[in-house]
Structure formats: structure tokens, C-alpha cells
Amino acid sequence: xxxxxxxxxxxxxxxxxxxxxxxxxxxxxxxxxxxxxxxxxxxxxxxxxxxxxxxxxxxxxxxxxxxxxxxxxxxxxxxxxxxxxxxxxxxxxxxxxxxxxxxxxxxxxxxxxxxxxxxxxxxxxxxxxxxxxxxxxxxxxxxxxxxxxxxxxxxxxxxxxxxxxxxxxxxxxxxxxxxxxxxxxxxxxxxxxxxxxxxxxxxxxxxxxxxxxxxxxxxxxxxxxxxxxxxxxxxxxxxxxxxxxxxxxxxxxxxxxx
Amino acid sequence: xxxxxxxxxxxxxxxxxxxxxxxxxxxxxxxxxxxxxxxxxxxxxxxxxxxxxxxxxxxxxxxxxxxxxxxxxxxxxxxxxxxxxxxxxxxxxxxxxxxxxxxxxxxxxxxxxxxxxxxxxxxxxxxxxxxxxxxxxxxxxxxxxxxxxxxxxxxxxxxxxxxxxxxxxxxxxxxxxxxxxxxxxxxxxxxxxxxxxxxxxxxxxxxxxxxxxxxx
Numbered sequence: 001x002x003x004x005x006x007x008x009x010x011x012x013x014x015x016x017x018x019x020x021x022x023x024x025x026x027x028x029x030x031x032x033x034x035x036x037x038x039x040x041x042x043x044x045x046x047x048x049x050x051x052x053x054x055x056x057x058x059x060x061x062x063x064x065x066x067x068x069x070x071x072x073x074x075x076x077x078x079x080x081x082x083x084x085x086x087x088x089x090x091x092x093x094x095x096x097x098x099x100x101x102x103x104x105x106x107x108x109x110x111x112x113x114x115x116x117x118x119x120x121x122x123x124x125x126x127x128x129x130x131x132x133x134x135x136x137x138x139x140x141x142x143x144x145x146x147x148x149x150x151x152x153x154x155x156x157x158x159x160x161x162x163x164x165x166x167x168x169x170x171x172x173x174x175x176x177x178x179x180x181x182x183x184x185x186x187x188x189x190x191x192x193x194x195x196x197x198x199x200x201x202x203x204x205x206x207x208x209x210x211x212x213x214x215x216x217x218x219x220x221x222x223x224x225x226x227x228x229x230x231x232x233x234x235x236x237x238x239x240x241x242x243x244x245x246x247x248x249x250x251x252x253x254x255x256x257x258x
Numbered sequence: 259x260x261x262x263x264x265x266x267x268x269x270x271x272x273x274x275x276x277x278x279x280x281x282x283x284x285x286x287x288x289x290x291x292x293x294x295x296x297x298x299x300x301x302x303x304x305x306x307x308x309x310x311x312x313x314x315x316x317x318x319x320x321x322x323x324x325x326x327x328x329x330x331x332x333x334x335x336x337x338x339x340x341x342x343x344x345x346x347x348x349x350x351x352x353x354x355x356x357x358x359x360x361x362x363x364x365x366x367x368x369x370x371x372x373x374x375x376x377x378x379x380x381x382x383x384x385x386x387x388x389x390x391x392x393x394x395x396x397x398x399x400x401x402x403x404x405x406x407x408x409x410x411x412x413x414x415x416x417x418x419x420x421x422x423x424x425x426x427x428x429x430x431x432x433x434x435x436x437x438x439x440x441x442x443x444x445x446x447x448x449x450x451x452x453x454x455x456x457x458x459x460x461x462x463x464x465x466x467x468x469x470x471x472x473x474x
Contacts, residue, residue, distance in 0.1 A: 001390065001391065001408070001434050002386065002433075002435055003388060003389045003412065005388050005389065040459070045388065045389055067272070070272055070273040070276060071276045074273075074276075074280070074456060074457060074458065074462055075414070075457055076414060076454075076457050095272065096272045096273045096276075098273070121316075122385065122418065123311060123385055123416045123417065123418070124311065171385055171387070171416075172387065200383060200384055201383055201384065201385065202383045202385070202388070225383055225387070225388070226388070255389045255412045257410075257411050257412060257460065
């Protein structure tokens with residue numbers, strides 16, 4: 001039977017992990033490849049690198065990270081951040097990424113999703129959606145797409161957009177609640193469920209994980225196929241193994257071998 | 259001794275090559291792993307691996323675009339009986355025909371068609387993406403020493419289409435996803451996995467190591 005996936009996410013800037021990863025046996029807390037190897041050994045089901053490098057010149061450091069990770073880790077790796085062209089995707093896949101995640105470029109040009117899926121196959125095209133709740137209390141829930149790290153509203157309905165990009169060939173949706181991101185209050189379960197139930201492809205819940213119950217809720221109440229978290233794993237608060245055992249106890253099917 | 263991984267513009271050959279190198283090294287059967295688009299190298303390799311991601315017809319066109327490659331594959335795997343492993347769409351290409359978006363001929367080594375996965379439970383997501391266990395339909399040397407079944411090791415899948423073999427004798431393993439999904443097929447000296455051994459950690463590296471010593 002198919003298992004729920006747990007996906008640690010590493011923010012990478014100029015080839016280094018932002019804020020570092022705090023594992024006891026890591027020699028260099030800022031090396032994304034070391035962190036990836038540690039997560040591979042810990043039984044993570046996939047890994048996501050989010051590149052937040054500001055300058056194009058330093059983009060090469062990311063490719064080096066991806067390449068070295070692919071040499072050492074035999075699990076699926078998704079890379080996102082700054083993916084704007086077919087050539088960006090080609091270079092990332094060639095470096096060893098298994099999937100790429102497209103964010104702003106899909107919002108500004110939907111055809112890009114179609115073009116990318118046609119070229120490389122639906123299975124490697126993830127569309128990342130950053131959404132915020134825009135409905136007022138008492139109104140029916142409504143979420144809107146925001147770009148530029150949640151600062152720029154687009155007026156696009158998140159659920160409608162998820163349907164649209166799926167029809168264009170997105171093989172998976174990485175859904176982040178910008179209201180919850182960094183708050184540790186748990187996923188926006190209403191948003192997660194609305195999108196998961198609206199599309200036929202897997203949805204990865206992201207943004208707001210504070211404890212292990214949040215992961216369980218993302219799947220049970222949010223109907224997500226996978227859960228993504230960063231800080232609860234990076235700072236050694238919980239291990240991937242603990243997360244999986246907790247989810248198993250809650251009745252979710254997880255992969256405990258590696 | 260050499261292993262040829264066929265490069266026809268489809269898929270992530272870098273990580274496939276690294277997984278084969280690692281498995282070769284760790285199993286004590288170190289041998290050159292060559293990523294190649296040269297039909298002569300494929301023809302003369304001791305083992306051949308055909309990866310593939312994307313749509314069936316695109317992959318078939320990609321393969322046809324490398325002049326002489328289809329003949330070289332046939333010669334190595336079928337005439338010379340060299341062990342052959344197809345991965346994902348590389349495995350699907352072994353079928354008679356593919357029906358993804360358009361109808362396209364496969365290599366015709368395994369009688370059967372490639373068509374949509376149709377889970378009985380409509381709530382199940384497509385693609386079938388993630389880690390699943392395998393159930394064995396018949397024993398095969400590529401699974402030697404690998405724990406299978408619901409409590410066994412997991413394999414990584416990502417696909418929306420599957421190979422439906424005409425002859426059930428070609429079916430080696432299945433995964434459960436709202437019904438049985440073909441996970442591995444084999445006949446004579448050629449085998450194919452729908453899952454990605456190069457992404458399947460322990461199960462994957464063990465299967466690759468078995469392939470490197472497989473003497474069909």
C-alpha cells in the first residue's frame with residue numbers, strides 16, 4: 001500500500017543551508033549535501049531544496065549541491081526557487097533533480113506549466129502555490145495566490161488555480177499557507193483540504209508545522225498525500241523516525257524501513 | 259565487463275549511473291558503468307539498462323531518433339541474451355503498444371499494452387507517487403535476498419500508466435493501489451521495473467546489485 005510521505009525542506013542560499021541544520025553528528029551545519037545525507041539515512045521519503053539565492057551568478061552553487069546530493073542519496077529530490085524557463089528545468093534535471101517546482105513563473109504564465117509537462121513529463125513538474133486566506137470571518141472560506149514571499153496579492157483564487165495547473169500538466173501541488181508559514185500553529189487545514197479535494201494529483205501540505213500532531217492532521221483532516229516540514233526537523237526537535245512512528249500510531253500508513 | 263545505460267535524451271541518467279556505480283562498488287562487483295548513446299557500445303555491453311521518464315510515445319520517438327539503437331538493444335538483449343533492465347518508461351517500452359495520449363508501438367518484447375492506471379477507489383491520486391510495497395507473483399533472481407510483501411521493503415513509484423501483460427507468466431511483482439499495479443515484468447534475459455530502483459534506497463540498491471550479477 002502507498003505510504004504517506006514526509007519531506008524535509010532545506011532552504012538554500014548561495015549553496016548554503018539558511019539558518020543551518022542542527023544534527024548532532026553533522027560536521028558542517030550549513031552544508032546542504034551533509035544535511036541531505038543525514039535525512040536520507042534518517043528515512044526521509046523525499047527531499048526538497050528551495051533555492052533562495054538572490055543573484056543569478058550564484059545559481060551554479062545550487063547545481064553543484066544538487067549534483068553532489070544525487071551522487072550520495074538514492075531518494076527523490078525536488079528543487080524549487082527561481083525556475084522560470086524550460087532551460088532552468090533541463091539543467092536541474094540533468095544535475096540530478098527528480099522533480100522541479102515552479103512557483104511565480106506559473107502564476108505569470110500558465111502555458112509554462114503545459115510546456116514543461118509536455119517536455120519533461122507530468123511526473124517531474126510540481127507547481128508550488130503560496131496562498132493566503134482573503135475571506136472575512138463569516139464569509140465562505142476563500143484563499144488567494146500571493147507571490148514575492150507572500151507580499152504580492154494576485155487576485156487569483158487558490159483552489160481554482162490548483163485545478164487549472166493540474167489540467168495543464170502539474171503532476172503534484174506543493175501547497176504553502178503564507179498565513180501559517182513560520183508560525184508553528186499547524187497547517188491551514190481548510191486550505192489543504194479544499195485544494196486536495198479539488199485536484200486529482202497528490203498535494204504536499206506545507207507551512208506552519210509546530211509538532212507531530214500537525215503532520216497527522218495534514219493528512220487526516222487536510223487530505224494531503226505528503227507533508228513538508230523544515231524547522232521541526234532541522235533543529236533536532238523531532239527526528240523523521242519519531243514523526244513516522246507518531247503518524248503510524250495515529251493510524252497512518254508510513255514507510256518505516258529505508 | 260561493462261554496463262551500458264542508454265542515453266536517448268530521456269530521464270535523469272546522472273543519478274541512475276551513480277546508483278549503479280554505488281551498487282557495483284558495495285556488492286564487490288565493480289565494473290564500468292557507461293552512459294552512452296552509441297549503439298555499438300550497447301551492442302557490446304555485458305549488461306544493458308534502459309531508463310525513461312515522460313510520455314511513452316515521446317520516449318519511443320527519442321529512442322528511434324538515435325540511429326541504430328533499437329536494433330542494438332534487440333541484438334544485445336534478445337539475440338545475445340545479455341541481461342537487460344528497463345526502468346519506468348524504459349520498462350513500459352518493452353510492451354507491444356503504448357496508449358499514453360496517442361497509440362505508439364513499443365519494442366514488443368513483452369506482449370501487452372501500456373494504459374492508464376485505473377484505481378477502483380476514485381479518491382486515489384494519479385500519478386501513483388511515492389513509496390509502496392511489492393507482492394511477488396513469481397520468484398525472480400533480481401529479488402534475491404530482498405524482503406517483499408506488505409511488511410517488506412518499499413520501492414519508489416511515480417507513474418500514471420502501467421504495463422498490462424497479456425501473458426501473466428511475464429508478471430513478477432505487483433503493487434497495490436486501488437487494484438493491482440504492475441511493478442515488475444520479466445521474460446528470458448530481460449526484466450523491467452515500473453518503480454525506480456535508483457531512487458529506492460535499500461531495495462533499489464539491492465536489486466541493482468542483483469542485476470549486476472544476474473546470469474539468466
